[in-house]
Amino acid sequence: MSYVDEVLRRVSDKNYSEPEFIQAVTEVLESLRPVIEKHEDKYRKEALLERLTEPDRLVKFKVPWVDDNGNIQVNTGYRVQFNNSIGPYKGGLRLHPSVNTGIIKFLGFEQVFKNSLTGLPIGGGKGGSDFDPKGKSDREVMAFCNSFMTELYKYIGADCDVPAGDIGTGAREIGYLYGMYKKLTGRYEGVLTGKGLSYGGSLARKEATGYGLVYITDELLKDHNDSLKGKEVVVSGAGNVAIYAIEKATQLGAKVLTCSDSTGWIYDPDGIDLELLKEVKEEKRERLTAYKAKKPNAEYYEGKGVWSVKCDVALPCATQNELDLDDAKMLVENHVLAVCEGANMPTTLEATEYLKENNVYFIPGKAANAGGVATSALEMSQNSERLSWTFEEVDSKLHGIMTNIYKNISDAAIRYDCEGDYVVGANIAGFEKVCDAMLSQGLY
Secondary structure, eight states: OOOOHHHHHHHHHHTTTTTHHHHHHHHHHHTHHHHHTTTHHHHTTHHHHHHHHHHHHHEEEEEEETTTTOEEEEEEEOOOOEEEESSSEEEEEESSSSSOOOHHHHHHHHHHHHHHHHTOOEEEEEEEEOOOOOOOOHHHHHHHHHHHHHGGGGGGGGGEEEEEEETTTOHHHHHHHHHHHHHHHHHSSSSSSSGGGGTTOOHHHHHHHHHHHHHHHHHHHHHHTTTTTTTTTEOOOHHHHHHHHHHHHHTTOOOOOOEESSSEEEEEOOOHHHHHHHHIIISSSSOOHHHHHHTTSSEEEEEEGGGGOOSEEEESSSSSSOOHHHHHHHHTTTOOOOOSSSSSBBHHHHHHHHHHHHOOOOEOOHHTTTHHHHHHHHHHHHHHTTTOOOOOHHHHHHHHHHHHHHHHHHHHHHHHHOOTTHOOOOOHHHHHHHHHHHHHHHOO
């Protein structure tokens, strides 16, 4: 049995109740086969893959808090510190009812390679809770965040582990978390990213993941003698990633036809009205039915369905495994050119393979959505230097990072005779740097 197969079986047996984690590890290790096979004896002796697929530590803790009715509620908090071979652990905090050990581990594992691809000195981590901020008052969210940080603060620090936002964790939550961290530690440091501009945050951080997704998508199309200009685009999601992907795609001359939330989706033949979407989602925190109410020409549908809309480019920006095999078949039937992931692992393994087999350009999330964590790392740099860069400076650095990511994943795929396979290219390019650092530092 090959070394890759041995480790995949071990991971599957040991983590049988964590399908998302097994899926993430399988996707990475399968595409690393040509690299592993060239160095199989050495990597096996060093137990490199066992060390790579086992987190450095996983912390799970109780989060009790008091709601507005005076009742005590209890949630579960998590932080996985997966690999710090190239820098301090870095990864967001997800607040969503779906959060569990397997979800956090899959996200942390993906983060290792994503952070490596940025070219910046940051390792991989992730965290969060099954707490749902939707429908909660500001006081309730603050009560949860204060309780959450009273445990989390023991494990994080500016040069150790730097959390950030993710699904359910926006500027409000980061502010409450940072305030409690300061109170508990007495330190004012860059321990969280995604902070407000008045206390160490970076311009362009909110826009970064969506902008970065569109920058790398445009780079992909340019490499194939095309561009986003004039293209019809479908987007899932209606959070930060989706909103700012829509914004940048529109700026580059594309027409974005869809967006979605947890209850339904919008098709707007005139192109998504960005200002209205921001009003509905960022200001009023309403459902997309409020968008339809103000745009009668738009169509609203319950459930999922954005991938049924004919398009040139698809950008899944909502959540894991949202684009399945049936969705992929619809996209191919409608002659989609490219699918680039704005969320973390939003495409199932079967759908990914189907898209690749049908010659659809496909860039995985670990490369395509790396703009958010890249800009978080730029925020860390600004905090360390006690500086604040302009929006244009940050955006320019982000654009350069995404351009380099595309070049590196394309070159890695070519080196291993897999030209155009950006999944293989992303995993190899991310792995090589982490592998070199791990082997250089001995057993730790």
